[in-house]
């Protein structure tokens with residue numbers, strides 16, 4: 001039995017200044033002109049190959065047929081230029097090629113952007129000394145290795161080689177490391193994982209005019225390197241938030257479901273999210289309300305087959321991800337005006353989704369397009385979970401815009417989905433949901449979303465969490481709905497699902513072995529940004545693509561640990577610009593801290609094991625309101641909560657409660673309830689506060705109605 005927690009609210013003076021600490025982990029460069037760091041490999045007769053690296057000096061001479069592969073030691077992106085100081089004659093050639101993974105180093109081409117072959121090498125005729133640079137349309141957004149190939153007899157000498165870093169174009173040249181968020185823990189692997197996620201999102205933020213790399217998707221010859229460029233304009237501003245900086249360089253709403261929160265928790269780049277979201281809404285069909293699979297560029301020329309395809313294809317889930325994107329943007333910015341301006345589009349879109357719901361209460365999905373999984377159709381559990389989640393979000397937003405006319409019908413639709421999914425799709429033998437009624441396949445996407453959406457009850461969530469963990473392979477969590485795929489995108493949601501199921505250690509273990517050991521540590525990776533997908537065998541083969549060179553090694557949809565760590569492990573859940581839940585879930589970490597500043601204020605939290613128990617400090621913005629949720633430790637003990645809340649009545653307050661775990665006699669504001677009955681889900685909080693859903697189960701303590709401010713919680717085992 002747990003002894004009575006004693007809760008004391010007294011005055012508490014904090015002197016901690018909010019700076020952004022742990023800058024040593026930030027991977028973004030301090031300025032934009034980047035020389036290579038080291039020589040990965042040199043072939044042929046090259047004099048002083050390292051001359052043009054950051055640690056070298058003097059020129060680098062290529063004699064006869066020769067090549068050097070330079071290593072930036074992390075993924076970067078931008079415009080390459082080099083200075084020729086001398087050449088034997090005016091008939092020399094230099095070829096430049098790029099690759100993210102070391103697997104595709106070649107003088108004859110780059111890794112790939114199209115469906116087939118590799119991308120062509122960029123050739124320069126060297127007519128004499130001078131500065132040679134690629135044209136802006138050859139802004140290679142993601143590469144770690146830069147290959148310089150000299151294919152002729154004679155020689156050339158380079159005195160300088162650089163890449164002008166173009167990601168985050170609207171940030172000051174020396175401001176790329178000005179993060180507004182941070183994360184740190186006693187686990188170095190997790191620290192690196194968080195910062196690589198934040199950096200991945202930065203690389204995905206490209207110049208608006210450098211969009212759309214899918215310009216030769218019709219290429220058919222596997223032996224001929226494809227032409228490549230990207231010069232579509234993606235937004236009505238200077239930046240665009242894309243899926244990946246090498247490819248597709250397009251605005252995809254599915255990716256947003258993971259990467260948008262990551263942006264707010266690290267760089268608070270609200271303007272890019274807003275511009276990109278606006279472009280998704282701009283592509284909405286005004287009659288049906290259908291939103292696009294990906295956003296059409298503002299300007300694209302010439303038209304290409306994929307853009308045309310994008311005008312007609314519909315994805316049930318990606319449509320919903322745009323609606324959820326608006327919610328995510330609004331949560332962190334509190335931009336009510338933007339929400340209001342897009343509210344009719346939101347309603348029209350949600351109404352379209354509801355038109356797929358049949359007599360069972362479930363949506364019958366008739367379009368196969370999703371995140372490139374297979375078998376997306378019928379009463380699919382992922383689609384219905386995401387629809388339920390969106391309906392719950394819609395209810396919360398309806399109160400925010402004071403348009404509650406649909407609240408009852410949306411709530412009913414949400415309840416009906418949960419009920420029908422549990423009747424038709426729950427497989428109690430496997431402790432997992434089936435993909436649809438006509439299959440025995442238990443998908444990863446639908447099961448993790450069943451937890452996030454609340455379709456799964458507390459007991460089901462616990463069971464699903466165990467069943468998913470039991471399927472893990474050595475390289476990650478499998479997504480059997482996509483063959484032998486490991487999807488860091490869907491696994492990003494799986495991280496959230498384990499936390500929501502009260503299994504933080506599983507999420508932490510998964511981040512350690514999948515993101516840190518494999519996705520950063522494997523030598524084929526960039527050691528800095530996250531690959532979009534791979535095979536359960538550990539092969540860098542994404543089953544959705546025939547061309548392995550095409551895989552993006554920097555995909556925002558793989559940055560899920562940023563949210564998982566800041567929001568769940570450190571416990572800073574922003575529900576909207578005026579409410580939050582603080583709920584640390586450190587697993588067996590002995591210290592975990594995170595902080596961030598968004599439009600409506602600053603958040604910080606720090607959980608540390610102490611000699612007698614643990615201490616949790618947290619800070620939330622003035623004028624907000626929230627709840628503290630504490631998992632009851634295994635020891636007997638007490639909690640002491642000290643808060644300094646500006647705007648309070650100024651008097652110290654003291655609250656006490658006593659009794660056994662199951663019969664606390666709390667005052668009105670202080671309730672004991674089971675974590676398993678948690679009513680708030682991943683950023684959704686409707687009109688009612690958590691206390692409305694309190695239960696008498698063991699598991700956690702909730703204290704509602706806390707004003708934004710600085711708090712210290714001492715958890716003492718007795």
Ligand SMILES: *[C@@H]1O[C@H](CO)[C@@H](O)[C@H](O)[C@H]1NC(C)=O
Nearest residue numbers: 061063087088154155156157
């Ligand atoms: C380059 O070639 C020219 C002409 O053959 C020769 O004079 C020069 O010494 C060579 N430079 C180097 C660095 O090998």
Ligand SMILES: *[C@@H]1O[C@H](CO)[C@@H](O)[C@H](O)[C@H]1NC(C)=O
Nearest residue numbers: 043067068069105106107147
């Ligand atoms: C260097 O030679 C190796 C072995 O022949 C080859 O695999 C590699 O692609 C070459 N690299 C360059 C940059 O030419």
Ligand SMILES: *[C@@H]1O[C@H](CO)[C@@H](O)[C@H](O)[C@H]1NC(C)=O
Nearest residue numbers: 081082083131132133160164
């Ligand atoms: C060469 O030209 C490029 C493109 O204008 C520029 O970014 C780069 O700084 C120039 N290099 C040098 C050494 O001036």
Ligand SMILES: *[C@@H]1O[C@H](CO)[C@@H](O)[C@H](O)[C@H]1NC(C)=O
Nearest residue numbers: 093094095123124151152153
């Ligand atoms: C070197 O490459 C250029 C550009 O592709 C080509 O025009 C030239 O013929 C090549 N030279 C040799 C000797 O292969």
Ligand SMILES: *[C@@H]1O[C@H](CO)[C@@H](O)[C@H](O)[C@H]1NC(C)=O
Nearest residue numbers: 284285286287288289290311
């Ligand atoms: C909107 O959708 C309808 C029904 O699918 C279709 O007929 C129409 O062409 C679409 N409108 C646009 C502008 O794409």
Ligand SMILES: *[C@@H]1O[C@H](CO)[C@@H](O)[C@H](O)[C@H]1NC(C)=O
Nearest residue numbers: 137229231232299300301302
């Ligand atoms: C993009 O570049 C291609 C290849 O040079 C060119 O044909 C096309 O007109 C350009 N498009 C835009 C929008 O600038």
Ligand SMILES: *[C@@H]1O[C@H](CO)[C@@H](O)[C@H](O)[C@H]1NC(C)=O
Nearest residue numbers: 375376377378435436439441
């Ligand atoms: C039902 O799920 C299975 C397994 O994913 C899939 O093969 C099948 O195509 C799905 N049915 C529909 C109608 O999409």
Ligand SMILES: *[C@@H]1O[C@H](CO)[C@@H](O)[C@H](O)[C@H]1NC(C)=O
Nearest residue numbers: 358364365366377378379437
């Ligand atoms: C879903 O709709 C399609 C097309 O109307 C229909 O053929 C199919 O039977 C429906 N699936 C279910 C599970 O009702």
Ligand SMILES: *[C@@H]1O[C@H](CO)[C@@H](O)[C@H](O)[C@H]1NC(C)=O
Nearest residue numbers: 336337340399400401402403
């Ligand atoms: C909704 O109503 C509340 C209370 O009347 C008001 O404070 C708020 O500004 C309104 N919000 C919108 C978006 O109209």
Ligand SMILES: *[C@@H]1O[C@H](CO)[C@@H](O)[C@H](O)[C@H]1NC(C)=O
Nearest residue numbers: 025027073192520521527528
């Ligand atoms: C990977 O990057 C980290 C810094 O983020 C560095 O400490 C480590 O040495 C790198 N690993 C390899 C194999 O280069």
Ligand SMILES: *[C@@H]1O[C@H](CO)[C@@H](O)[C@H](O)[C@H]1NC(C)=O
Nearest residue numbers: 505506508509587588589590
């Ligand atoms: C935390 O738990 C994992 C297993 O889930 C274990 O490998 C690790 O050693 C534990 N760390 C500590 C500090 O206890």
Ligand SMILES: *[C@@H]1O[C@H](CO)[C@@H](O)[C@H](O)[C@H]1NC(C)=O
Nearest residue numbers: 014015016622646708709710
């Ligand atoms: C919390 O502490 C910070 C740093 O000392 C301070 O700036 C802020 O005003 C405090 N918040 C409240 C609500 O007292």
